[in-house]
Amino acid sequence: MSEEQVVLEVKHLKKYFPIKGGILKRTQGHVKAVDDISFDVRENETFSLVGESGCGKSTTGRAILRLHEPTDGDVLFNGENLIDVSKSSFRHLRKDMQLIFQDPYSSLNPRMTVKKLLMEPLLTHKLATPKEAEEKTVEMVEKVGLSTEHLDRYPHEFSGGQRQRISIARALILRPKLVILDEAVSALDVSIQSQILNLLKQLQEEFQLTYIFISHDLNVVKHLSDRVGVMYLGQMMELAETEALYDNPLHPYTKALLSAIPSINPKEKENKERIILQGDVPDPSDPPSGCPFRLRCPMAHDRCAEEIPRYIEAERDHWVACHLYDE
Amino acid sequence: MKPLLDINRLNIDYQSNKKEFNIIKDINIQIDEKMKYGIVGESGSGKSLTSLAILNLLPDALKVDQGHIKLNTDSTKDLITLSKKEMRKIRGNDIAMIFQEPMTALDPVYTIEYQLLEVLKIHKNYSKKEMHQKGLDMLNKVGISRSEQIMKAYPHELSGGMRQRVMIAMALICEPKLLIADEPTTALDVTIQAQILDLMNDLSESHHTAILMITHDLGVILETCERVAVMYAGQIVEESTVENIFEEAAHPYTKGLLSSIQSLGERSNELYSIPGNVPTPDNYQELGCRFATRCPFAMDKCYEQEPPMFEVQDDHASKCWLHVEEAQDDERRTSRAGS
Incomplete structure (x- = not known):
């Protein structure tokens, strides 16, 4: 496993958003949306970030692409540090990294036809002449399961699933190496969702893509990912290969999260022990001392309030930040 | 009551x-x-x-x-x-x-x-x-x-x-x-x-x-x-107790829905998916079954006549021509065996 090539390395990434207030709009504090997380993404794998809303998973995705300028930390893409690069030269790098959003309704320009939407990235990056771009567009549209007759239509003429296909085509037409999918299938109905997931898998193989898949849906993540990182309140709580994480979760938060997924199998339902967590996710501008999860954790003890747990490799390739595994 | x-x-x-x-x-x-x-x-x-x-x-x-x-x-x-x-x-x-x-x-x-x-x-x-x-x-x-x-x-x-x-x-x-x-x-x-x-x-x-x-x-x-x-x-296609629906789903749509979510949990390579899209109300089929265009089992009859709510077992109804056909087949078989 370790021989596989690392495409993206995230080291101690931090993104703090200032809270401004008072008459002078001084900074009064920070929301630590992403607080010191590290992980690496290997070539051709699907790496997933899961967590509840507000845990910082989307901010992480955006900070990697510098859509939110990171507060601190390094992001290495094929060995090159993205944080040091000037903004203008970063634009060239960005064609290798694409982002697909949850809501295809708001991410596609309603005044552009599908053809224009797909040609735009090629022309912006000066990768093709208009004629070549048109040829590539025709090819791409068929790859994502639409037909050439769709090219002259506008986004509002398509259903949610088809629009997401257009977003995918638009992202992949630049032949990127890394695609960040931010809740890309969350807005879709079950029957459409599985069509898109199949398409994503098929395209990954065909174009040798590396995915960072950001989602709150643990079932989808289980299906798609090779490795999964679980985030809570801006920190990485656990990171492991998918099977290890789902069969043998170490962190109490991961355990609770997995037990909370409504079961879809009547037999499984009877045997399942549910851990119902108390309370809500704390306010990220005022997180608890020590472990961010301790207020809701059934296993919390004194040490959890005093020290922030170290992020350690508890088992091979299985990282966790919890005092229970760090005696 | x-x-x-x-x-x-x-x-x-x-x-x-x-x-x-x-x-x-x-x-x-x-x-x-x-x-x-x-x-x-x-x-x-x-x-x-x-x-x-x-x-x-x-x-x-x-x-x-x-x-x-x-x-x-x-x-x-x-x-x-x-x-x-x-x-x-x-x-x-x-x-x-x-x-x-x-x-x-x-x-x-x-x-x-x-x-x-x-x-x-x-x-x-x-x-x-x-x-x-x-x-x-x-x-x-x-x-x-x-x-x-x-x-x-x-x-x-x-x-x-x-x-x-x-x-x-x-x-x-x-x-x-x-x-x-x-x-x-x-x-x-x-x-x-x-x-x-x-x-x-x-x-x-x-x-x-x-x-x-x-x-x-x-x-x-x-x-x-x-x-x-x-x-x-806009129609009920299947109705029963939760156990019946989850364990013995009868309607092709229900079966499709269940397969697509259950195959998610299995980490299989390809997910089961229902082809096509949900129709909008102004595109509902006037005649026949509204699911026919996406149904893998659709027959000619499905485009011509609306299927009835058929009692597939006690307390379990499903709106599909397949069940009617099956029941007719069974009947024919028993009557043939009888004669």
Whole structure:
């Protein structure tokens, strides 16, 4: 496993958003949306970030692409540090990294036809002449399961699933190496969702893509990912290969999260022990001392309030930040 | 015994100057007292419209074309024909509803106390002190610990899970016979969803409230309901107990839905998926089965004639020609064996 090539390395990434207030709009504090997380993404794998809303998973995705300028930390893409690069030269790098959003309704320009939407990235990056771009567009549209007759239509003429296909085509037409999918299938109905997931898998193989898949849906993540990182309140709580994480979760938060997924199998339902967590996710501008999860954790003890747990490799390739595994 | 809520052959049409078409067709649902009933379907299947029709809250362009919705409490009332004034007595009192997005359902300029007690003010005769006490009790019951403080708070000061708890408290404070929950946990995180579903199960038992759960999530149905109706394109395609639906699904659409979510859990290479898209109401097939265009088993007959609700086994109905064909085959075989 370790021989596989690392495409993206995230080291101690931090993104703090200032809270401004008072008459002078001084900074009064920070929301630590992403607080010191590290992980690496290997070539051709699907790496997933899961967590509840507000845990910082989307901010992480955006900070990697510098859509939110990171507060601190390094992001290495094929060995090159993205944080040091000037903004203008970063634009060239960005064609290798694409982002697909949850809501295809708001991410596609309603005044552009599908053809224009797909040609735009090629022309912006000066990768093709208009004629070549048109040829590539025709090819791409068929790859994502639409037909050439769709090219002259506008986004509002398509259903949610088809629009997401257009977003995918638009992202992949630049032949990127890394695609960040931010809740890309969350807005879709079950029957459409599985069509898109199949398409994503098929395209990954065909174009040798590396995915960072950001989602709150643990079932989808289980299906798609090779490795999964679980985030809570801006920190990485656990990171492991998918099977290890789902069969043998170490962190109490991961355990609770997995037990909370409504079961879809009547037999499984009877045997399942549910851990119902108390309370809500704390306010990220005022997180608890020590472990961010301790207020809701059934296993919390004194040490959890005093020290922030170290992020350690508890088992091979299985990282966790919890005092229970760090005696 | 009469069921608490009896929806009989409900049809809803869309009417405007330009066009007119049918949206909801022939909905039959019976909900007994204390029963937990689920309606499951994808977006646009008409599940929310059905629930709005029960409370007479349909938008102007939509009209109930025919059918009855009977509510049997002390007396029997047909909710379709009820006057506005009488309907107001039922909303919040006999039937309460909670919505998906608690932030839009709560009024941002009033305190929780005002909104919570408003229902009591309208429907019951309590003194101010009694009302306040009732409000505190109700908040405690839905698992809000600092109830005195929360009473004085405004909706924006609460988290999503807390707001949904307040909504449930508001819905149950008059002890309704039926609670309609329209996607109550869809906007919430899984850990909070687990809390809320748990709470709804407890409260329906302690308050003897029947629940009509409307959701797109089959997992939520299995977690909470006893019976379930599967809706597709404005029609019920299959109806039975939750066990029957999950273990012996009969309709190709239900089977497809279950396969696509179950194959997710298996980490298989390719997911099962239903081809095509959900049709919009102006594209519903006039003749035949509305699912035919996406159905892997569609026959010529499916495009020509509407399938009947067929009893595939005791207490389990499915709207598909396949079952009729199978039954006919069986009959032929037995008659041949007999002769």
